[in-house]
Amino acid sequence: MPTVVRCRSVVCLLGGFPALAGLDLDVDAGEVVLLSGPNGAGKTTLLRMLAGLVPVVRGEAVVLGADLRTDRRRHRHLVGFVGHDSGAYDDLTVRENLRLWARLRGRAATCADETLGWAGLGPCADMPAARLSAGQRRRLALAGASLVVPSLLLLDEPHAGLDDAGRALVDDLVGVTAAAGGTVLLASHERDRVRPLARREVHVAGGRAFPVREVVGAAP
Amino acid sequence: MSGPVNAGLPLWREAALVAAKDLRIETRARVTSGQVLPFALVVVLLFAFALDPDRGLLGRVAPGLFWVTVLLAALLAVGRSVAVEQAAGVRDQALLAGLDGTGVFLGKVAAVTVELAVLEVVLGATMVVLYDVQVTGGAVLAAAALPATAGIAATGTLYAGLASGTRMRDTLLPLLVLPVTSPVLLGATRAFEDALDGAAGDAWGWVALLWVFALFAVAAGMLAFGALWEDGGA
Numbered sequence: 001m002p003t004v005v006r007c008r009s010v011v012c013l014l015g016g017f018p019a020l021a022g023l024d025l026d027v028d029a030g031e032v033v034l035l036s037g038p039n040g041a042g043k044t045t046l047l048r049m050l051a052g053l054v055p056v057v058r059g060e061a062v063v064l065g066a067d068l069r070t071d072r073r074r075h076r077h078l079v080g081f082v083g084h085d086s087g088a089y090d091d092l093t094v095r096e097n098l099r100l101w102a103r104l105r106g107r108a109a110t111c112a113d114e115t116l117g118w119a120g121l122g123p124c125a126d127m128p129a130a131r132l133s134a135g136q137r138r139r140l141a142l143a144g145a146s147l148v149v150p151s152l153l154l155l156d157e158p159h160a161g162l163d164d165a166g167r168a169l170v171d172d173l174v175g176v177t178a179a180a181g182g183t184v185l186l187a188s189h190e191r192d193r194v195r196p197l198a199r200r201e202v203h204v205a206g207g208r209a210f211p212v213r214e215v216v217g218a219a220p
Numbered sequence: 221m222s223g224p225v226n227a228g229l230p231l232w233r234e235a236a237l238v239a240a241k242d243l244r245i246e247t248r249a250r251v252t253s254g255q256v257l258p259f260a261l262v263v264v265l266l267f268a269f270a271l272d273p274d275r276g277l278l279g280r281v282a283p284g285l286f287w288v289t290v291l292l293a294a295l296l297a298v299g300r301s302v303a304v305e306q307a308a309g310v311r312d313q314a315l316l317a318g319l320d321g322t323g324v325f326l327g328k329v330a331a332v333t334v335e336l337a338v339l340e341v342v343l344g345a346t347m348v349v350l351y352d353v354q355v356t357g358g359a360v361l362a363a364a365a366l367p368a369t370a371g372i373a374a375t376g377t378l379y380a381g382l383a384s385g386t387r388m389r390d391t392l393l394p395l396l397v398l399p400v401t402s403p404v405l406l407g408a409t410r411a412f413e414d415a416l417d418g419a420a421g422d423a424w425g426w427v428a429l430l431w432v433f434a435l436f437a438v439a440a441g442m443l444a445f446g447a448l449w450e451d452g453g454a
Contacts, residue, residue, distance in 0.1 A: 088309075089245060
């Protein structure tokens with residue numbers, strides 16, 4: 001299996017504080033990895049660093065063949081990322097946001113309309129994003145990530161704020177990505193929910209990653 | 221539900237998407253019509269009150285007052301244009317979609333130029349009525365207004381991107397933009413004065429200056445805005 005993520009002694013700063021402090025991590029293609037750890041451990045910064053959204057101050061980080069020390073942009077179009085925020089423009093409707101994201105990713109607008117149905121956002125498609133509930137905003141973020149099948153899918157607390165149907169969307173997104181040969185990293189406190197999806201678990205604490213020996217998941 | 225990833229769009233397509241998005245947001249939020257335009261009209265009215273009852277003086281200084289008002293209104297427009305990208309997670313989505321900072325800059329400049337052009341038409345009509353200005357040399361007025369507006373939009377967008385990464389962005393933006401755009405204020409005012417005085421032939425030198433400024437401002441923005449966008453300054 002080719003290595004999709006290779007990190008060696010990676011340091012990333014967050015407001016001058018080393019949110020990642022010498023992190024080592026290897027992830028192979030097709031793996032589904034659960035990132036566990038307490039609040040403030042560095043999980044979110046790790047995911048944002050892998051997406052090329054946070055600069056690497058020291059160490060080596062190669063993601064999908066791109067050296068993040070020298071080029072954080074080259075691999076971004078291959079990455080799907082669902083963070084804490086939906087990333088939607090409040091004054092645009094749900095449909096307009098999705099269509100914009102689809103067009104920016106070189107997809108047809110009709111693709112966005114299909115995604116609306118998948119995410120269960122049809123009834124609020126023409127509602128401004130500002131009026132969505134927290135769960136609906138999370139669904140919108142998932143819909144945005146599902147517009148393409150990424151080579152690397154990064155999910156930060158993807159189940160938070162979702163009802164059962166919404167949680168099933170997360171599982172579906174992970175399953176589709178993994179089935180297509182993509183790699184998935186999920187940061188979550190809901191280990192019981194995520195464990196069946198993941199092949200292995202990495203514990204993040206103090207800005208470093210520690211492998212959990214137990215093989216956890218039943219994912220392919 | 222999904223398809224293969226795309227490596228990226230041509231720059232012009234990115235700029236067009238950003239411009240269309242910004243104009244749609246402004247239409248929906250009504251910041252230009254509800255805040256920027258009323259602000260500009262109030263400024264014009266205040267000048268009229270301050271200089272009244274000498275309507276002859278108002279007519280003579282109308283070009284300068286017009287461009288000072290446009291500059292002040294532009295500060296609101298560019299501030300708002302960059303602020304919509306500061307909402308939580310918005311920039312992340314755009315970066316991951318492969319949106320290039322240069323495309324963002326060009327799109328925002330285009331959208332702000334359109335907004336300011338609408339404002340200038342309303343402002344001009346108001347000044348014709350309030351200041352008793354006789355409009356002549358329409359071609360020169362248009363030839364000067366286009367590069368002046370684009371130059372203000374480009375300079376304002378670049379500095380709004382720079383200031384957005386700081387805590388004192390609201391006070392920093394005018395301090396940065398107003399001195400740098402003084403050539404626009406000078407050139408556009410002189411071109412308008414010549415046109416309104418019936419000496420349109422004298423205005424073309426100023427129009428040329430405005431084009432040089434606009435091209436320089438757009439080029440500088442294309443070079444610099446990408447770094448601001450990438451590092452979260454924009």
